[in-house]
Amino acid sequence: MADAQDRSAFAALFEHFAPRINAFLQRQGSDPAQAEEVVQETMVNVWRKASLFDPARASASTWVFTIARNLRIDMIRKASRPEPDMMDPAFVPDADPPPEEIIVRNQTAGRLKDAVAKLPQAQQDVLRLAFFEEKAHPQVAEELDIPLGTVKSRIRLAFKSIRSEFGDPS
Amino acid sequence: MSIHHHPSEELLLDYAAGALGEAWSLAVATHLALCPACRRTVGRMEAVGGKLLDDIAPQPLTDSARDAVMARLDEPVGKPESIAPAAPAGGSVPHLPRPLRDYVGGDTDAVAWRRLGLGAYQALILTGDDNVTARLLRIPAGKPVPTHTHNGLELTLVLCGAFSDATGHYGRGDLQEADENLEHRPHATPEEDCICLAVTDAPLRFSSFAARMVQPFIGI
Numbered sequence: 001m002a003d004a005q006d007r008s009a010f011a012a013l014f015e016h017f018a019p020r021i022n023a024f025l026q027r028q029g030s031d032p033a034q035a036e037e038v039v040q041e042t043m044v045n046v047w048r049k050a051s052l053f054d055p056a057r058a059s060a061s062t063w064v065f066t067i068a069r070n071l072r073i074d075m076i077r078k079a080s081r082p083e084p085d086m087m088d089p090a091f092v093p094d095a096d097p098p099p100e101e102i103i104v105r106n107q108t109a110g111r112l113k114d115a116v117a118k119l120p121q122a123q124q125d126v127l128r129l130a131f132f133e134e135k136a137h138p139q140v141a142e143e144l145d146i147p148l149g150t151v152k153s154r155i156r157l158a159f160k161s162i163r164s165e166f167g168d169p170s
Numbered sequence: 171m172s173i174h175h176h177p178s179e180e181l182l183l184d185y186a187a188g189a190l191g192e193a194w195s196l197a198v199a200t201h202l203a204l205c206p207a208c209r210r211t212v213g214r215m216e217a218v219g220g221k222l223l224d225d226i227a228p229q230p231l232t233d234s235a236r237d238a239v240m241a242r243l244d245e246p247v248g249k250p251e252s253i254a255p256a257a258p259a260g261g262s263v264p265h266l267p268r269p270l271r272d273y274v275g276g277d278t279d280a281v282a283w284r285r286l287g288l289g290a291y292q293a294l295i296l297t298g299d300d301n302v303t304a305r306l307l308r309i310p311a312g313k314p315v316p317t318h319t320h321n322g323l324e325l326t327l328v329l330c331g332a333f334s335d336a337t338g339h340y341g342r343g344d345l346q347e348a349d350e351n352l353e354h355r356p357h358a359t360p361e362e363d364c365i366c367l368a369v370t371d372a373p374l375r376f377s378s379f380a381a382r383m384v385q386p387f388i389g390i
Contacts, residue, residue, distance in 0.1 A: 018236065019228030019229050022228075022231055023226045026229060036231060036232070058216065058217065059220055060220075061220035062216050062220030062221075065220045065222075065223045066219070068223075069219065072188060078298075080192055081188070081199075082270075084200070084267065084269065088264075090265075092205070093206065094209070095206070112214065112217045112218070113221055116221055131189075151180075152178075155183055159183075
């Protein structure tokens with residue numbers, strides 16, 4: 001039985017995320033009834049999996065995004081999403097990150113926001129379409145009225161800037 | 171182990187956004203199991219998804235939707251998700267990482283190989299994608315695959331052994347993304363048989379007449 005404090009924290013999460021997941025799904029083309037079903041299932045999963053959430057690895061909104069994404073594939077597209085399993089003996093773990101990297105990870109969400117906000121508008125548009133429109137890249141090219149090669153190079157450039165913002169080798 | 175050939179960022183972005191079909195995703199996810207660097211990239215892409223979720227103009231739900239969720243919080247939770255197919259005894263590392271091992275139903279010793287000719291074998295892998303074919307290929311050590319090009323996109327992920335062609339050397343975890351612009355004659359390296367996961371949305375186009383003749387019979 002959940003205690004009252006957890007419930008009121010969850011109610012606050014619901015107020016924040018449910019209307020946003022709803023908007024996100026409808027933007028991706030789900031009808032309102034389908035979207036509402038996926039929102040409900042997402043929020044129930046957020047509640048049940050709350051103990052698995054690790055703020056050092058991802059921000060809350062990133063974590064909620066991945067849950068909604070997977071449920072949408074499952075419930076609306078009726079498909080499975082293959083994913084790696086970090087408990088699998090064949091899984092190759094990341095080398096132990098040095099302590100400063102852990103501190104850096106805690107700031108990932110804020111830094112990523114800054115990094116994306118700094119991208120040229122054209123690169124931001126390409127990223128937004130990849131998430132919202134679920135279009136093959138030739139169609140993204142058509143929509144933005146640019147050649148396909150340009151879509152690909154904008155995606156590459158966007159992540160090159162994001163990586164350099166995080167000091168990753170590119 | 172070090173991986174030199176990675177999926178393109180377009181492919182990783184579609185996987186992160188949830189827009190990539192199941193068979194392509196199987197190749198990408200199995201690469202991710204072996205490649206910490208690409209997992210970091212996908213994590214950043216998912217964070218872009220999180221940011222878009224934060225920034226979107228909210229669209230309120232009905233009150234009944236909220237009540238329905240709150241009412242479900244005390245529901246007993248069902249059994250945990252699927253258990254991994256047993257790893258080989260003795261703590262050795264499986265050749266096939268999850269999720270591929272789940273699709274095959276076991277490691278390489280569980281694969282129902284069918285002869286392709288020239289010493290090569292294949293085993294089809296069923297996914298929910300009707301228009302995209304996923305298969306395991308086993309190319310004998312030191313042997314070539316006849317010169318071919320592609321009518322569409324082909325992803326090849328090496329799981330055992332290695333192959334090389336004019337574009338480079340591909341070992342465990344390396345992923346080659348090939349399209350109609352690449353004509354190649356991949357060669358398994360001599361040390362051991364090369365086992366790959368190959369995902370493609372169109373038949374290969376072999377250059378030689380003999381290979382084209384047998385193609386309808388071997389279904390590749």
